Amino acid sequence: MVFANLQQLWQMDGHGPYVWFSFATSAIVLCALVFESRRRGRNARALAAAAARRRRAENQF
């Protein structure tokens, strides 16, 4: 590793806050994209399931 210890890695000679902030926000945004896609998937499946129940209910009468 280029840095002697974790403390130096965190400090990065003063540039640490900028670097870690950038990577943190990037991680947050990328994870948000994945969760959003999961959420849309769940909603869509819920709609489809409701449509399926309606269809089954119609078929019985």
Added chain:
Amino acid sequence: MGTSTVMFAVLRRDLQAALRRGSEWSNPLLFFLMVCSLFPLGIGPERQQLAVLAPGIIWVVALLASMMATDGLFRGDYDDATLEQLLLSPLPLYPLVLAKTFGHWLVSGLPLSLLSPLLATILQLPSEGLAVLMVSLLLGTAVLSFIGAIGAALTVGLRKGGLLLSLIVLPLYIPVLIFGSAAVKSAIDGMAYLPPLAVLAALLMAALALAPLAIGGALRISVDQ
């Protein structure tokens, strides 16, 4: 009937309609005049400061005035259902849309450019830049009209199209703004102003060739709601 006569007929009607209703061509001009005279009140009356900012100010305000004018380009025809007749013509849509947008430029962009020397003197623009300012605006506002017409065609069927039009079209206006104001600045600094003007002319040729295709397609989509 040849295409050119049809184009001339479309152009004639739009000019007649616009000239009969003064507001259509006077509003962008008044907007241009008023907003340009706001800047000295905001920035301060010093000559040197204004002279440096004048090209940018005039070009940005001309761009906004041109964009405001394009919103009404197809909306009037959409509301009174004459746009349908345009779309149902056996002739290709390309020349009709070209004539219509050119007519719109005659009513909005041209008077703006001819008025620009007056604004330039108000904003203390050095005299070397006046001629180039007018030429750059003549070319630039034509390109802005064609790009704005694409946005107008896309949003004509929407109720609140005005604001959305600006969001769609402003990014596409940026190259015209860059080369327009650069031409005037280099004329003032005594540098070569022909290259940026040449680029503006090239952008105009590209817009003349390609924009009507997008405008026609967008109109057919908007009417097809």
Added chain:
Amino acid sequence: MANWQWFHKWGSPRWFYQFSGRLLPWLAIPALLLLVGGCVWGLAFVPADFKQGNSFRIIYIHVPAAAVAMGGYMLMATAAAVHLIWRMKLAAIVMKSAAPIGAALTFLALLTGAVWGKPTWGTWWVWDARITSVLILFFLYLGLIALHQAFENRDAAARACAVLAIVGAVNIPIIYWSVEWWYSLHQPASIKFVGESTIHPTMLRPLMATLSGMYLFFGWVLLLFVRAEIIEREKNTRWVQALVSGK
């Protein structure tokens, strides 16, 4: 018509749903490995840049985000052309789903670019050619998303956005070139914002890792968005309902 068979088959949402289902793991795992591995490699195992110090490490997230955001726009323009020419519903879904992802990545590129400017230039916002172009790309994305939401009817929205996406894609090279020219006009002698070629090869390798990781990530999330949209649009069909109740 036989040779067009695969094209229409490929365009059917049902076939695409199954095909993409098998593809998901092959995108997700390498994407996460490359992204996380590349970042760790760039953060801790690469020497600092002698001029800029450690702040250059932001490049490992800034450049991939900007590059993939641009690639995403071009993908949208291609899907738009396919939708306008062949009226393929799937292309409309791909275009609609790619817009938010591209916008998010462009925002990320802007944010990391601004944060990078602070230690390097001393100000939060630098009117540098690359950052300005990314800002304009962000406006183009917002314009597309706003236009799509303005239409009540989904089909009209898709076709209108397709026209705008193609017009935007034609304009992007002109915008990027004019911003470069504008930037060089005002600061001819200034150092260029660190371009890939100028940095040392050992610094370059992690960038290749995160860049390819970001492309794979984009593909993965795009497929997730598209699959969700397919389920939502085809919710009244038998195959979707069987699929859903079968689960």
Added chain:
Amino acid sequence: MSLSPPDLKLHNLYSERDERVLFAGLSLSVSAGDVVQLAGPNGSGKTTLLKVLAGLSSRYEGDIYWRGENLITQREDFRQHSLYLGHGSGIKAQLTALENLRWSCAVRGQHVADADLHRALTKVGLGEFIQQPCYSLSAGQQRRVNLARLFCCPAQLWLLDEPFTAIDQRGVAEIEQWICDFADNGGMVLLTTHHPLSLPRPLRRIELGGAS
């Protein structure tokens, strides 16, 4: 009726709006001399069907044939021989009736002498209003300016959407007569209206809104 193949043939036309079926399995063939009335409650897809035929709307499934060929390949020829009068006024209010009519014909690529324009306008009863701007005309008169297009733009197929709105009783009888004359000369008319039509010739009624 006539032996030649029908000029306009609709086969299995289907259209829906907001998940509601407007018409389904609609098949119809129209040939020279036919007058077809599209009837049905509001929102039953009458206007949509006319827009589909005119080529203004592409949200339908099924096939439309014009003179035996698929309409999509015959788009220009179809537009040359058909005339669509829609809901809107179809005229610019600040222009005079003459200028509006001249533009409407020019846009169709048809050069029409001013004398013919004058004759068309007098035929629809606007003889002495020709030089007045249209905003000074009544709603009924503005509709008549639009109707004047029927007499200066030669066409074989008329697609009329609610032609009788804002027209007085005498005018309705006049328009019915024009339709008959046009059909007698081999023209085809498809119109939507709520008025009970009283034509001295056979009239086919198509009920939309799920009844057909």
